[in-house]
Amino acid sequence: MKATKVKSASNTYNVYIGENIRYDLNSFLPKDYSSIFIITDEVVAKHYLEGIKNTLSHKHVHCSIIPYGEKSKNLNTFYQLHTNAIEFGLDRQSLIIALGGGVVGDVAGFVAATYMRGVDYIQMPTTILAHDSSVGGKVAINHEQGKNLIGNFYPPAAVVYDVQTLQTLDEKEIRSGYAELIKEALIQDYDFFQSLLASDLSSLTNNVLADQLNRGIEIKASVVEVDERESGVRKHLNLGHTLGHALESILGYGTRTHGELVAIGLLFALHVSEKLFSVRLPYDQLLQWLNLNAYPIQLTNINKKQVLNRMKLDKKTVDTTIQMVLLKGIAQPVVVKISDEDILCYLDTFLKELE
Incomplete structure (x- = not known):
């Protein structure tokens, strides 16, 4: 496992990368929380949701599953997740876990940034593409006129990246993620x-x-x-x-x-x-x-x-x-x-x- 430290204006957080590290999730939580709210999508949920729930030792764990894909980055999904958080009784000492790709990370992160004016969240990327979106604190939803026009800068409390979850990706998702790696290399590293x-x-x-x-x-x-x-x-x-x-x-x-x-x-x-x-x-x-x-x-x-x-x-x-x-x-x-x-x-x- 490798840990990369990222410094932001509001906090410093670690990005953990390794195989099967999702089973050690409890050790990556930066503090004790009153409750935990996992947000994921219908595809990721089939593969990993139960395993993550069983890994967490916390007694108050709640879950919401959103539709798969970019179309979920909308105001209706955002509002429904706020409603779910209220119904689950989340308070300002609660944690949101974004379990999924870039869409889940963006939506869940924006919910975390705005629920009760901000609660902690952890990114758990399950796609290659999300290596880019999970780091840096950009969270957003789309407007029909343009992508990511409604959002905020809100860094996570941690990023836990289990590369074993990438084995279930299809070819389209692999291509999607590698385009962002190409971008990063082009702006900074010829050898890469x-x-x-x-x-x-x-x-x-x-x-x-x-x-x-x-x-x-x-x-x-x-x-x-x-x-x-x-x-x-x-x-x-x-x-x-x-x-x-x-x-x-x-x-x-x-x-x-x-x-x-x-x-x-x-x-x-x-x-x-x-x-x-x-x-x-x-x-x-x-x-x-x-x-x-x-x-x-x-x-x-x-x-x-x-x-x-x-x-x-x-x-x-x-x-x-x-x-x-x-x-x-x-x-x-x-x-x-x-x-x-x-x-x-x-x-x-x-x-x-x-x-």
Whole structure:
């Protein structure tokens, strides 16, 4: 097991990564709690909920199961979980456990941030993608006009990441998670990027997974410790997300996974970077790796003006001007304002290349 310490303005917490560590959950609780409220989804519940409940020695353990997928990141789910918390008698000394992927972590974290003005919560990721969302304290739900527009910065009390739970993931979820690892490597670590491109996602071992997840979390932690509330360098973690989030809202949440669309966004960011900075980046290398690992990168019947309008809802947008995270080189991220006219031009050339 490895522990990575993350410092935030409000607290310092540990990210624990290892095999079968979910059975030691009691030892990771930072203090005694009056009650524990586990929030999970219907898919994760079938695999792990009973085991987690049986592991906890606490006498007051409550559970709520939400529907699987991105469509659960909405106001109705958020409100219902608050209702459940009230009915279960949670107080300010209670703990919420987010057992699941990024959707569960975001929703449960936002409930924790707002219930009685804030209670402790622990992230227990069960997807590769959630290695990114579980660290750094960003919690949110979606608005139909855009992703994560309703949320807060609220760090967890701990992250307990049992890589054994990743063995039940399907190919789509593995692809989704590795897109975020690619992003982290691109903004900070050339060697890590090359090691990821050498990975075959169909034959990952737990040891390889743990090593690569540890490195991704180290990168994420190093950024959020410097800029917890995304006023500066934390924006770099949004590489690929300006287009990725726009496509999610246009295609419909859950139509493709978050990471699959971020992968397209990463390609677009490299495409724009090469055009804008006249540099050579590993666009072709990344495209080849995405194809080898069966990422669905084709886009058909895309309305460029609709994409532009959704990109303008990105949280980095200032005075209706889109700001994109681009690369002057591997591990050289920058945030650049780009005009609507130029975005449309770049989208046109990019979509033609994808064809």
